[in-house]
Amino acid sequence: MKVGIPKGLLYYKYGVFMKTFFDKLGAEIVVSPDTNRQILNEGVKYCVDEACLPIKVFHGHVSYLKDKCDVIFIPRIMSIREKEYICPKFCGLTEMIANSIPDLPFLLGEPIYWTPKEKLMKWALNTGKYLTNDKQKIKKALESALSKQNKTKNTIKQPKLKYKVALLGHPYSVYDPFLNMDLVKKLNRLNVEIITEDAVDDKSIDFEVNKLFKKPFWTFARNTYGAAVNLVKGQKIDGVVYISSFACGIDSVLIELIEHETPNLPFIVLKIDEHTGEAGFNTRIEAFADMLGRRLNFAYNNTAYG
Amino acid sequence: MLITIPHMGNVYLAAKALFDGIDVPYVIPEPNNKESLQKGSLYSPEEMCLPFKLMMGNYMQSIEKGADTILITGSCGPCRYGEYCELQIKILSKLGHDLDFIVLDAPGEIGMDEFLRRLGKIFKASSKSRAEKLLAIKRAFRVMDSIEKLEAKAHYLAGYEINKGDCKRILRQCKKDAFGCDNPVEMLRVIKEYLKKINAVPVDKTKNPIKLSIIGEIYTVIEPYSNLNIEDKLMDYGVSTKRLLTPSWWYRDIVLKPLKLNSPGLRRASKEYLPLYIGGHGRECIGEAVLAHKEGMDGAIQIFPLGCMPEIVTKAILPSIQRDKNFPIMSLIVDEMTGEAGFMTRIEAFLDMIKSQKKTN
Known part of the structure; x- marks a missing residue:
C-alpha cells in the first residue's frame, strides 16, 4: 500500500516519526516534494480563503499526492503536551481537507495526542489497522518511530557571523524555505546568523512561562515565548526576527506578549501570505540588518529604532 | 472597588441585577458604539479578533468613569479567547491603569478553590448576608433566562406579526425599562410584563x-x-x-x-x-x-x-x-x-x- 505523506505543517518537526512509523509497517511511502509555486497555487485554489498560508500550502501538498498514493496521512495533532493544544485548525484539519479537495483517496486522519503514551498507542492501533492486522508489529513500529524521533533534533546549521538574531515563528514557517522565501540564507548573506527556539531547553522555557498570569494553552506559544524571553534575558542576541503568517490567531497574541518583554531590542515582524512580494520583503530585511550594524558600531544606548 | 464588565448581548442586565442585589458598586459601560470600537482598536494588536477590540473599548470607557475591577470569564480551549485576559492585563497596565482582573475560568481547569477565591473577591465587598447573596445570584440567572426568552420570541414572531414593528418595539422598550430598574425584583417584574405583551402581539399564523x-x-x-x-x-x-x-x-x-x-x-x-x-x-x-x-x-x-x-x-x-x-x-x-x-x-x-x-x- 502506498501511503502519501504531505510535506507541510508539522512534517518539519515530526517527519522522521511519520516516515519511520509507516516504513516499519511495510508501507511504501510517497512524500510530496518541497513546497513550490505549483503546490502553493493548488493550495490557494482549494483551501478556504480565510485560512493561513501554512494551511493553504498543506492543502497544496495533499492535492499533489491525491492521485499518487492509496491513502494520505493527515497529521491531525491535537496536542503535544498535556492540556496544551496546537491550534483549532490542526484539530479540524482532516475535515477541512476532506471538504475542500475533491476526489481524495482515503485519509488517515485520526486525532493524535502525543501524551500520554496510551493515547498515542491508541492512535497507532487505529491508524495501523488499515495497513496490517498484526498488533505487535504496530507497537514495535511506534516504539522505533518514537526512539528515532527523540534522537533527531531540529537545527539549522549556522556559520559564525557578526550579528546574531533569534528567528522565531512556528516550526513550519521557520523550516520551510519556500514559505519564508529563504529567509535564513538571506540573513546569512547580510552577515546575520540566527538562533531558533530549539536551542533553548525545556527547563528554561518553563521557568519563563510560569511567570505569566495564565499558562498558555498553545504549545507553540509556550515554546516561542519561553525561548524568546530566555534569549533576550541571556543577552545572547542582537535582535528578534519573527516570521508569522497573516491572520494567525496565535501570533496575534504571542507577538504582543513577546514585544512586552523585549522593550529595548530591535524587533521585526515579517508577515507572509500568498501575495507577499519578495522585493519588499528583502528591503525590510536589509534595513533591519543595517540597523543592527548602526546600533553596534555607532552607539551603545540606542533605542529599539536604531 | 468599582466593578465593571464587558458587553455581550443582554449580559449587562443580569450583571446589573446581580450587583444591585448584592449591593456592590459597579459601572455598566455604554452600549457598544463607534467610539468604543475606535478606542478599543487603538490599543489592541492589529490582527486580534473583533471581540477583543470591543471589550477593550468597554474597559476604556468604564475606566473613564472610575472602574478599577474588571470581571470577565475565561476559557482554556484552543481558541484565543482564553488568552484575552493575559494580554488585556498587560496592555492596560502599559497604559498606566492599575486594575484588578477577576477571571472566571471553568473550575475544572483552575481548581475549585481558585475559582471560589476569585469569585469571593466580588462578594467580599458586599455587606449582605450569605442567603441574600445566593438569592441575588439566582435572580440574576432568572433575569438572563427571561430576557432571552423574550428576545427569542420577538425574533421568531417578527415573521408572523400583523402590525409590522410590534415585536421590535416591545423588545427595545423592555430592555430600556429593565435597565432603568434599580433592584432585581423590579427588573424581573418588568420583563414578565413585557413577556405578557409579546404573547399578546397579534399574529397571522397563515403567513409563511x-x-x-x-x-x-x-x-x-x-x-x-x-x-x-x-x-x-x-x-x-x-x-x-x-x-x-x-x-x-x-x-x-x-x-x-x-x-x-x-x-x-x-x-x-x-x-x-x-x-x-x-x-x-x-x-x-x-x-x-x-x-x-x-x-x-x-x-x-x-x-x-x-x-x-x-x-x-x-x-x-x-x-x-x-x-x-x-x-x-x-x-x-x-x-x-x-x-x-x-x-x-x-x-x-x-x-x-x-x-x-x-x-x-
Missing part, C-alpha cells in the same frame, strides 16, 4: 415567512453591535430568526461539559461532519446548521470575526452541508472595518434567493 438560523462565533452572534444589528434588520424584513447560542446556553454548557451531558442533540447532528471539539464553538456551529435543516428552516447565516480560528474550519465544512442537503448557508465576516451597505446588500441578495427558491418549491 422566511425562517433563518443565526449560527457562528458566540460573541459576534450575541452582541448586536458586532454583527451590525443583523437580527433587528431581519426583523424589519419580516424574517423569523432562531439562534441557539445565548449566554444562558453558554453557562449551562460549561456546567454540563465535565459530565459530557452538554447539548447531546448538537453532538449527534455534527458527528457526520465534525466529530471532535476543535475549540471555540466550531462543532456547535456545524451541529446547528444540520439541525436548522432538520427543523425546516429556510437557511442559515454564519457570522464570525475576521481570523477566528475555529470558524475558519467550519467555513470550510459548511459548503458540504449546503451541497448535501440543498440548504443555503451564507458566511458573513465582521471586523472593525465592515461597511454596513455592503453587508446589507449581501443579506438582501441572500433573502431574495431564498424567496425565489421558496416560490419554485
